[in-house]
Amino acid sequence: MTALSSTFRALKLSLQELDKYYENVPQIFPRQHPSFPDVKVNDVTCRVQVNSQYGNYLLWQVTLQEADNTIIGRKAYVKAVQKKHYSLEVHKFLENSGYAPTIISSMEIPGSWLLIYMECLDHHLMLDRITLDDNERDVLRAKIIEVIDNMHSSNFVHGDLREGNILVCRDKENECGFDVKFIDFE
Numbered sequence: 001m002t003a004l005s006s007t008f009r010a011l012k013l014s015l016q017e018l019d020k021y022y023e024n025v026p027q028i029f030p031r032q033h034p035s036f037p038d039v040k041v042n043d044v045t046c047r048v049q050v051n052s053q054y055g056n057y058l059l060w061q062v063t064l065q066e067a068d069n070t071i072i073g074r075k076a077y078v079k080a081v082q083k084k085h086y087s088l089e090v091h092k093f094l095e096n097s098g099y100a101p102t103i104i105s106s107m108e109i110p111g112s113w114l115l116i117y118m119e120c121l122d123h124h125l126m127l128d129r130i131t132l133d134d135n136e137r138d139v140l141r142a143k144i145i146e147v148i149d150n151m152h153s154s155n156f157v158h159g160d161l162r163e164g165n166i167l168v169c170r171d172k173e174n175e176c177g178f179d180v181k182f183i184d185f186e
Helices: 001-024 089-096 133-152
Strands: 039-041 044-053 057-064 074-082 105-111 113-119 166-170 178-182
Touching: 039 105, 039 113, 044 074, 089 105, 089 113, 089 133, 133 178
Parallel strands: none
Antiparallel strands: 039 044, 044 057, 057 074, 074 113, 105 113, 166 178
């Protein structure tokens, strides 16, 4: 009992010290109202206005506006990631074949962070949130397997391949009837 009691006391004290430490660590991204640096889009400097944040994730929907506000803004997503954990190379590889959101811009910021500005996918849903009949499921499965096989044959892996990281939108102009986008290359 004494050993168990000592262990729990040490754990309690450690957690209190950890809480104190994190209270004093500056947050690189305030969760509620972050501000992002201006970004260059096609040689035009744009201000970044935050519209909303997705849950508690470091992902925001923003509007990119020219500095003089003469042109209506463009909606985009901004994802903040630790540079060492994100594969821009895989993202760009899939983007080039149309299977990842288009990267508008990316920039490194202090603390080894990377901001990735990418196209807004308003009409896409996570794969686990779309209702499919058996034929659609088979067609979509074949398309996803084809993209994954292409990625693997090019010596790339996704790293976190799951239904929540595959976005789907019905698209009758597409040969398979769906626009498929892979996300989250951490």
